[in-house]
Amino acid sequence: MTTVVGCDFGSLNTVIAVARNRGVDVITNEVSNRATPSLVGFGPKRRYIGEAAKTQEISNLKNTVGFLTRLAGRSIKDPDIAIEQDFIAAPLIDINGQVGVEVSYLGKKEQFTAVQLMAMYFTRIKDTAAAELRAPVSDIVVSVPAWYTDAQRRGMLDAAEIAGLKLLRLINDTTAVALGYGITKTELPGPEEKPRRVVFVDIGHSNYTCTVVELRKGELTVKATACDRHFGGRNFDKALVDHFAREFKEKYKIDINENPKARFRVLAACEKLKKVLSANASAPLNIESLMNDVDVRSFLKREELEELVRPLLDRATVPIEQALAEAKLTPADIDAVEMVGGSTRVPSLKSAIQEFFGKTLSFTCNQDEAAARGCAFSCAILSPAFRVRDFSVHDVVSYPIEFTWEKSPDIPDEDTSLTVFNKGNVMPSTKILTFYRKQPFDLEAKYAKPELLPSKMNPWIGRFSVKGVKADSKDDFMICKLKARLNLHGVLNVEQGYYVEEQEIEEPIPEAKEGDKKDPDAMDTDTNGDKPKTRKVKKQVRKGDLPLSAGTASMDQEAKLASIEKEQSMFMEDKLVADTEDKKNELESYIYELRDKLEDRYAEFVSDEEKAKIREKLETTEDWLYEDGEDALKAVYISKIEEIRVVAGPVVQRYFEKQEEERQERQRKIDEEAARKKAAEDAKKAAEEEAKKAAESKDEEMKDAPAGDADKA
Structure with a gap:
């Protein structure tokens, strides 16, 4: 049995969906929950992953790690990592240029990189899916934030491979939502008609993404995507925790910031309080024996919460404005606004976005499971074992990518850089680069505008060395062609190198068609019997391959x-x-x-x-x-x-x-009773047969008797 799995690997929870029964189902974990905590914990005897990690989190804070997807592809010097340390109790450290953690595991200090932590979690995902489906799981599609860079995407690919999974596609989370939304719609406009324009607003636990999409029958085209990496449920929770920390310090003379477990308990209580305030005007907060045997009590109104998160609410429409500007559209051009993500349940957020568009927001997608469902559809499309309605997905390049190289000594005025993939270009995409060289050369790929990258990340993508280049017999340049591809995952590679030679070949001159204007001064001639006219043209003919070697952010073998x-x-x-x-x-x-x-x-x-x-x-x-x-x-x-x-x-x-x-x-006794019943039934049937035969015999005698006898009778 072939299984097709889609995974929305979230910063707080992960949802797994599978394509089966002519549709997509979200599967439950070992405790029957549809979402599994994205946590990895370490103990004296074993690891705790998912639900098990959540159970022991409060008693083992220093050895439990969350927000795994926000650590991928980062270095400890990244300013965003300092922000993540506010939300992760385990100490973050540098491991060979990558961010990792130091924890106590099996009674000793151990260090694990972000990629290893994600691989551990992928192993749990694989195990959970296999247990539910009762079949081995290998192929998977995983959603990632749209702002992920090449290094972060490579980290995710490495983690899946370490866990024994074949990652068919890394898909941007809002693109996955749009796919799940569009593939089930049957009333979309045709290829020549005006497309249906939908804005997908995804506000999760730590990330806000807005994507503008055009939908036609069998086709999805992303027009623009904008993100706010530090806007989500955890930022609302932090505002509440900081508020109550100040209140408890003044009212109860306790400082929860000095006690990680006390702060964590307040965080858990604030998360519940926030959810209650989404449906109610006010709510209480009570925690017994928070610290120093002190019980705390408080009360909060929805208006007070909105005032506490005012700086966040003031940013509520910024990603939408950016995405619409990049797509060159206005709110009036949009046909629908689809809201997904747990934080879109916050009333003040919904009001701000609805007011911006001036139209009713749509909640037809499952807010917590839409991305996982879209991933499962994508996996089914890519898997040869499933027949799925044709549906092509065109995503966009998030950051412009350029190649740079050293100037050739033989070409003094040569440019040494070229932006190959511009922001907003369709992805996946392939470009052919041409170089004129007499010796081997190197080129580097990097992001052209580092200021667009998340938190001053290193713009370097990779270094590619081209071997086997030499001058020809006449000491002329070798014409080198390199195939650069931004693949399904959004990862850049120079996939192929080859060289060509210019050769002069003859090709027929196309004959003039009837109706073409003739030169009035041209003399009519009889061409019957002549050979077709030809002309000599120079064409580039592929002659051989050029060996390539690459150095990228991927793990070495x-x-x-x-x-x-x-x-x-x-x-x-x-x-x-x-x-x-x-x-x-x-x-x-x-x-x-x-x-x-x-x-x-x-x-x-x-x-x-x-x-x-x-x-x-x-x-x-x-x-x-x-x-x-x-x-x-x-x-x-x-x-x-x-x-x-x-x-x-x-x-x-x-x-x-x-x-x-x-x-x-x-x-x-059952057998005896059955035999008795059968004997009784057989006897009854035999008696009925005898009676029937006797009746038939009597009828025959009556028919044969003389008429007089019949009258006497």
Whole structure:
């Protein structure tokens, strides 16, 4: 069975969707939730990922990491990382130029890069999907923020590969939403008609994206995208936490900023309070024994919340204005405004956006699951195993990309840079670059406008070396062609290099068609029997390939293999710990279960001597379990279960033999009753047959009797 999985890898939660049953379903995790916390935690025995990480988060803050997607492809010097440290309790550190964390794992300090952390989470996604679908999962499409750079996208691709997943496409989150929205619409305009213009506003936990899309039958074209990377639910929560921190310091003389666990509890309470205020005019906040055995109470009105987040609300329409300006459209040109993301439930945000457009907002997409559904559709489109309605997706380049190179000594006036992919160009896209060279050369790719990048990120994308270049026999330039491609993932590569030669070839001159104007002074001639006229033209003919080598932000193969091996090792360690815990729980349950059954189910099958012996064994094992057996090996728990089964075996055997006898007796009675009924039915049928035959015989006799006899009768 082929499975097609789409994943909305969010900063707070992750949603997994699958294409099946002629549609798309969102699947649930091990505790039946449709969204899984995007968290990875580390403990003395194992890792905790997803729901398990959320359960232990408050007691293990320093070893639990969230906001994984916001760490990808970053360095510790990135100003955004300082902002992320406000939301992540685990210490962020530098690991070979990448941001990572230092945590306590298996009783010692360990360091993991952002890519390794994402790979751990991808392993959980893979496991969750496989458990639900009861089939192995390999192909996946994942959504990412539209502002992701080449390095961040490569980090996501590396993480998926480490987890054993084949990432078919990285798709921008609002593009995924637009795909899920458009592919199900049957009333879209045709190719020659005016397109349906829709603005998708996605405000999530940490990110605000606005995308302007044109939709036609079977086609989606992104016209423009604008983002605010620091606008979302967590910014509303932080404003509330800071407000209550000031209030509690003044009112209760406690400073929650000095106690990470206390601040985290206030954060959790503020998140709930914010949701309540989205539907109610006011709400209370109560936390027992917050810190120093102090209970805190407060109350907040919706108007007060709006005043606290006024700086955010003042920015509410900025990404929309930017996206419309880049698309060269006005609010009047827009046919619909689709709202997605958890934070679009905030009434003041909805009001500000509705007022800007002057039209009713639309909420036809599922606010929390739309991106995951779009990813699943994209995966189904890319998978050969599924038949999906033809639907092409044209995204746009977020940042302009240029190539630079050293000036050739043979071409003194040569330009040394070229912007190859401009902002707003369609993606995926391929360009052919031509160079005239006599020796091997290098070129670098970088973002042309570093000021557009998130938080002063390094604009460098990659360095590409072209080998095998040399002058020809006449000491002329080799004409080198390089194929640069911005692929489905939004990742840039120089995929191919080759050289061409100019050759003079003859080609026929096209004959004038009837109706073409003739030169009035031209003399008519008879051309019958002459050969067709030809002309000599110079054309470039491909002659051979040029070897290429590349250096990019992707992990090198050796480091990747080491990470794969480490991830597999940690996965097996987690599995062993989980299996051991299951066996420990099984032993504990078996002790209590057998003790109850001795007084109930097995009472008539056990002698006093046997009962005493079994009870003694149970008590001994129970004492061991809660003392020396707290941290035993899986095999030891299995052996303890077997030891109890050996002692209790004769009793259990007698019980089951009795059960089997009773079952056979019941079956015998059922069989006898069935045979009796069958005999009765057979007898009844035989009697009916005899009666029928007698009636038929009498009728025959009446027919054969003389008329007089009939009258007498």
